Amino acid sequence: MNNNFLPISKQDMKKRGWNQLDFLYIVGDAYVDHPSFGHAIISRVLEKHGYKVGIVALPDWHSIDDFTVMGKPKLGVLVSAGNIDSMVNHYTVAKKRRHDDMYAPGGKWGMRPDRATIVYCNRIKEAFGSDMPILIGGVEASLRRFAHYDYWDDKIRRSILFDSRASILMYGMGEKQIVEIADKLRDGVPINQITDVPGTCYISSDCDMNNTTILPSFEECADNKEKYAVSCRLQYYEQNPYIGKTLAQKHGDKYLIQNPPMPPLETDELDEVYALKYMKTYHPVYEKDGGIPAIQEVKFSLTANRGCFGSCNFCALAFHQGRIVTSRSDESLIKEAEEMIKMPDFKGYIHDVGGPTANFRGPACKKQLKTGACKDKQCLFPVPCKNMDINHTKYLNLLRKLRSLKGVKKVFIRSGIRFDYLINDSDDTFFYELCKYHVSGQLKVAPEHISDNVLKYMGKPENSVFNKFSDKFYKINEKIGKKQYLVPYLMSSHPGSTLRDAVNLAVYLHEHNINPQQVQDFYPTPGTISTCMFYTEIDPFTMKKVYVPKRSHEKAMQRALLQYKNPDNYKLVYDALMKAGRSDLIGYQNRCLIRPPKGDILSYDPNNKRRNSNGKTTDGKRGFSKNKSGTKNRSGGTERKRNKSGTRGNHRG
Numbered sequence: 114m115n116n117n118f119l120p121i122s123k124q125d126m127k128k129r130g131w132n133q134l135d136f137l138y139i140v141g142d143a144y145v146d147h148p149s150f151g152h153a154i155i156s157r158v159l160e161k162h163g164y165k166v167g168i169v170a171l172p173d174w175h176s177i178d179d180f181t182v183m184g185k186p187k188l189g190v191l192v193s194a195g196n197i198d199s200m201v202n203h204y205t206v207a208k209k210r211r212h213d214d215m216y217a218p219g220g221k222w223g224m225r226p227d228r229a230t231i232v233y234c235n236r237i238k239e240a241f242g243s244d245m246p247i248l249i250g251g252v253e254a255s256l257r258r259f260a261h262y263d264y265w266d267d268k269i270r271r272s273i274l275f276d277s278r279a280s281i282l283m284y285g286m287g288e289k290q291i292v293e294i295a296d297k298l299r300d301g302v303p304i305n306q307i308t309d310v311p312g313t314c315y316i317s318s319d320c321d322m323n324n325t326t327i328l329p330s331f332e333e334c335a336d337n338k339e340k341y342a343v344s345c346r347l348q349y350y351e352q353n354p355y356i357g358k359t360l361a362q363k364h365g366d367k368y369l370i371q372n373p374p375m376p377p378l379e380t381d382e383l384d385e386v387y388a389l390k391y392m393k394t395y396h397p398v399y400e401k402d403g404g405i406p407a408i409q410e411v412k413f414s415l416t417a418n419r420g421c422f423g424s425c426n427f428c429a430l431a432f433h434q435g436r437i438v439t440s441r442s443d444e445s446l447i448k449e450a451e452e453m454i455k456m457p458d459f460k461g462y463i464h465d466v467g468g469p470t471a472n473f474r475g476p477a478c479k480k481q482l483k484t485g486a487c488k489d490k491q492c493l494f495p496v497p498c499k500n501m502d503i504n505h506t507k508y509l510n511l512l513r514k515l516r517s518l519k520g521v522k523k524v525f526i527r528s529g530i531r532f533d534y535l536i537n538d539s540d541d542t543f544f545y546e547l548c549k550y551h552v553s554g555q556l557k558v559a560p561e562h563i564s565d566n567v568l569k570y571m572g573k574p575e576n577s578v579f580n581k582f583s584d585k586f587y588k589i590n591e592k593i594g595k596k597q598y599l600v601p602y603l604m605s606s607h608p609g610s611t612l613r614d615a616v617n618l619a620v621y622l623h624e625h626n627i628n629p630q631q632v633q634d635f636y637p638t639p640g641t642i643s644t645c646m647f648y649t650e651i652d653p654f655t656m657k658k659v660y661v662p663k664r665s666h667e668k669a670m671q672r673a674l675l676q677y678k679n680p681d682n683y684k685l686v687y688d689a690l691m692k693a694g695r696s697d698l699i700g701y702q703n704r705c706l707i708r709p710p711k712g713d714i715l716s717y718d719p720n721n722k723r724r725n726s727n728g729k730t731t732d733g734k735r736g737f738s739k740n741k742s743g744t745k746n747r748s749g750g751t752e753r754k755r756n757k758s759g760t761r762g763n764h765r766g
Contacts, residue, residue, distance in 0.1 A: 118146055118396050119156055120167040123183055135164040135732060136295070137186040139233050141202075141225040142195035142216040142407075145168040145397055146392035149411040151175075151251050152193055153288070157389040158288050164295055170396075171217060171224045174232050177240040185245075188298045190237050191291075193251030194731070196407075198638060200265050201295065206636040208265065218402035230254050233642075234277040248294060249273070250283035256313050258284050259362055260331040262341070262648040264637040267569075269335040269648075272362070272369045274314055282302045282314040286419065286434060288386055290373050305407050311354065313374030320361040320368045323560050326351060330363035337657070338649035345645040346653040353485035375466030376399055377420060377439045384445035384752040387416070392458075414465035414527075415446050417511070421469040422477040422492040423531055425561075426572040427607065427643035428636065430469050435567060436486035438473045447518070453510035454520040461521060466512065467528030472535060472543075474507040494572045497537050505535070513568065516550060526551045530580040532558050533574045542588075548589045552597050556586070559602040562610070563609035563621045570609030570646065570659060583625075601627065603672040606633040606662045608646035612693045615671040619686075622675070624705055633673040634668055677706045703766055 121144060127133070136159060140152040156166045167186075172179035183386055195216055202225070202441055203211060213220040226232040230253050237247055267666045272673055274282045281304065283290040290312045297307050300465045308315050320327075329340035343361070351357040357373040378386065386459055393412065395405040418440040446466070455461055465471070476502045477492040480745070492498050514640040515524045526547065535544060547556075561577040562568055568575060590597045605615060622629065637644040645653050650661045662668055670692070673685035685709055690698050698706045 117390065118144070118392055119160065119231070119672070120183065121169065121396065121398065121646070124601065124602075126167065126183060131165050133165070134183055134186040135159075136165045136167050136190045136191055136195075136301075137180075137189075138166055138191045139180065139200055139237065140168065140170050140193050140195055141173060141229040141233070141404045142166045142170060142193075143218055144396040145394070145405055145408055146396065147394065147411060148387050148389075148391055148415075149410060150196060153391060154389075155191065155193075155287055157249070157294060158386065159291060159392060161389060162292055162295065164299075172233070172236075174226050174236055177236055177329075180236050180240040182235075185241050188295065189246035189280075190241070191278075192230055192233050192237070192249045192254075194233075194253035195251065196226065198253045198269060198314075199225055199227060199229040199257065200263075201636070201638055204265065206634045213406075215407040216405065217406060217570070218399045221402070221408045228276075228588075230273060230279075231277045234279050238278065239463065243539060246281075246298060247279040248281050248283060248291070249277055249279040250287050250291075251427075252433065254282050254431050255284040257342065257636070258282055259360075259369065260329065260334045260341075260364070260635065262641045262644055263639070264647075265645070269331070269341065270360060271331050271364055272314070273371060274363050275317060275367075280315075281307060281310075283312060284314065284371075284433070285312045285374055286378070287312070288378060288382075301466075309372070309702055311372050314369060314371045317368045317370050318366070320370055321359070325359045325361045326361055328362040331365075332363075335339075340652040342645055344641065344654065348404045349431070349653075350488050352435065354435070354437070355483065355485040355486065355632055357485070367631070374435060377435055377437050378607045379439060381440050383441045387441060387445060387449065393452075393633045410464075413455065413456075413463055414467075415449060415460060415463065415515075415655055417441055417446055417466050417471075417508075418468035418470055422471065422486060422536075423470055424482075424486075424491045424494070424572055425472075426570065426646070427561075428640055429638065429640040432640040434469060436468075436492075437476050437481050437561075438687060439476075440474045440507075443514060446511060447514055450515055450518055450521070454518065459520070461523065463515060463521060465522045465525060465527040466515065467526060467765070469528070470530045470531045470534075471526050472505060472506075472530050474506055474511075475502070476678040477501045491572060493531070493533050494574060495569070496574070497533070503534060503538050505538055505540070509543045509546060512546070512551065516559055517723060523553070524551055527557065530556065530558060531631055532560070533578050536578060536582040536585065545589055545593065548586065548595065548597060549593050554596075555598050555600045557600045557602065558582070561604045562600060562607065562615040563616070563618050565611065566616050567607055567610045570652065571607055571643070601629065603629055603632050603675055605634050606631060606658050606668045607662045608643055608650075610635075610662060611660055612662075612667060612670065612689055613695075614696050614697070614699060615674045616689065616693045619674040619677050619706055620704075623704075628678060629675055632672060669757075674706075683707060 138152055138156050146153045161428040167178055167183045201677055206594055212222055214222045217224045230249055234247055248462050254273055260269055261273055263270045293310045294307055318567040328344045334344050351360055356375040360371040362369045395408055399405055420434045420438040422436045426430050492501055549727045560572055561573055563576040565575045581704055586599055637647040646659050646662055651657050652659050670685050670689035673682035674689055676682055699709055
């Protein structure tokens with residue numbers, strides 16, 4: 114077994130001449146030694162600073178055996194649920210069990226527990242005692258650091274730091290935090306005295322009321338939705354590494370204390386992290402099971418930047434990576450690409466060059482590196498800030514260098530182009546080269562919706578901006594002689610979206626001949642402003658009421674409208690159109706979304722009354738008849754079979 118992977122067993126430790134680990138890393142993903150996986154970065158950073166780290170990936174949590182396989186570590190145990198929140202990993206938005214896990218051997222589902230961070234911490238305490246320092250991090254811990262709405266329990270849960278009984282929570286990206294904490298532990302500082310590290314949370318019996326922003330308590334948030342909305346707004350405002358304040362939230366007689374965020378890594382620091390000695394693949398122990406599917410998405414991709422100043426309300430990036438964009442140097446990325454070219458299975462295609470947003474290569478404006486992102490306004494919403502630097506020159510130069518490398522046939526961009534940023538660039542050079550060199554027939558973009566009312570609550574620009582971008586995309590492709598298409602990411606049932614908004618989106622898709630293959634129902638995940646709106650039905654920035662589609666039937670109708678051409682969606686689309694008062698969209702005219710139920714309706718009159726085959730008007734209540742079993746079917750048709758979940762077609766969510 115390759116000794117360049119970090120130890121996963123006592124035998125591996127002996128090969129390195131180690132008797133005891135400094136840190137044991139427990140992770141809910143398989144061990145993939147690639148910088149797209151948080152456990153790989155953190156463990157390699159610790160290794161670079163001289164610490165001995167062992168990895169226990171996907172441990173069997175039913176006993177302590179897997180947790181003790183390498184013995185008791187000297188300094189502490191690190192815990193992460195993995196690259197995705199364990200509940201999101203396990204369940205669809207319809208709260209149905211998923212069937213696979215891209216981060217597990219062979220894609221096998223069920224190898225990690227629900228609420229993995231909490232479960233792992235309990236086993237660690239059982240294995241090593243209550244005095245063992247436990248440091249939790251990763252997406253699950255980071256986004257659940259305060260009292261938060263939990264979609265699966267449908268209630269406010271305590272900070273995960275309380276529920277896990279861990280010592281310290283590291284939020285954000287974690288490279289600087291872990292080294293500071295490790296050095297203090299090595300120097301003999303007790304874990305309960307490590308309270309000054311930026312980007313961390315800890316539990317305290319008291320707090321400095323004069324220099325701390327006090328959030329509504331866990332109990333207040335659980336009892337009062339307005340208090341919870343206020344809490345979310347204050348959290349969002351203070352996620353600033355330069356001028357953000359310490360936050361405190363009481364849970365019972367204790368306080369959760371959040372230190373201000375750790376400043377983002379600068380270019381030379383990012384270069385250093387990505388130059389560490391990663392194996393760039395999964396551990397050989399998984400080969401017999403078919404490997405780890407998730408590596409395929411990132412193996413031949415380059416992570417060029419971090420952070421996102423787009424700040425969409427449904428995205429947790431602002432709360433995790435932050436709103437300040439920093440990037441790796443061209444030299445660092447070219448060196449990684451050259452190493453990639455030498456891989457035996459490299460076919461000449463770099464799959465992606467990007468990050469959270471591909472065409473962001475630096476902070477939105479100069480002041481962000483001194484005072485951080487603005488507290489009470491966004492860079493691109495509702496319109497681009499006049500101080501924003503909109504320039505693609507750096508990104509364009511990088512892509513040109515990568516294209517010119519010997520052995521590279523094509524460089525794709527798949528991590529997402531922020532179209533509202535691109536369309537406001539006065540120089541079209543990047544747009545032309547994007548279409549000419551970096552699109553493989555289809556460019557994925559994320560307008561998310563077309564209703565300005567919904568886009569407002571998403572924190573996205575008005576639909577006219579996407580239309581302008583779309584028109585320009587097709588004009589450029591016509592000029593360069595290519596037939597390429599936009600593939601829009603769309604979301605149904607976001608807070609603010611009424612059934613009429615959903616119908617208008619379906620009409621837009623029909624008029625523009627867009628037939629989306631993949632759509633997403635809004636998923637209330639921890640740590641987003643949109644999730645706060647979903648739970649409270651309040652916009653936390655204005656404290657005004659927001660309409661939220663919550664009933665399962667309405668959510669199913671909104672989602673079905675996005676794929677109104679799918680025969681399995683007919684009944685839901687029909688119900689939606691009738692409920693929204695848009696029966697004019699049921700018929701045989703080109704503008705109609707669906708045809709009338711077979712054998713019943715031929716056309717509609719202007720007064721919204723339907724005419725049957727005899728020419729007589731009806732009251733709009735016919736169209737579906739009950740069969741002998743009491744279930745409904747289309748007139749003249751047969752009952753469609755249901756899948757195992759009891760829903761029609763592809764309505765698993």
